[in-house]
Amino acid sequence: MSEWTFLTNHAQVLLCVARDAGMTAREIATTVGITERAVQRILADLETTGYLTRARDGRRNRYEIHPDAPMRHPAQGGRAVRELFALLTSPVPALAPTPTPAPMHAPKGEQKNVK
DSSP: OOOOOSSOHHHHHHHHHHHOTTOOHHHHHHHHTSOHHHHHHHHHHHHHTTSEEEEEETTEEEEEEOTTSBOSSGGGTTOBHHHHHHHHHSOOOOSSOOOOOOOSSOOTTOOOOOO
């Protein structure tokens, strides 16, 4: 059976940068579970398409996320990546109430006579 995840590696890398703008490509690679080279390609993609800006800070890169950039898939209808961050960092609402378990035995006075 093939392995799959709900979020693409691009989304995972963007979320890492959103959590810590000073993460190195190696740290992001370890967190996401991909190669450092793949992270570098993804960061370049995200920069080229306007999702983040890269700036040198000494020997390291620092990233600035552009949270109002629209998500690219037509199903999101141009919603901003800010909404994805909000969704993934907010508490999950209950989708359905948890059913109350049925009593194991009938209350006193309502028990049936079993012969």
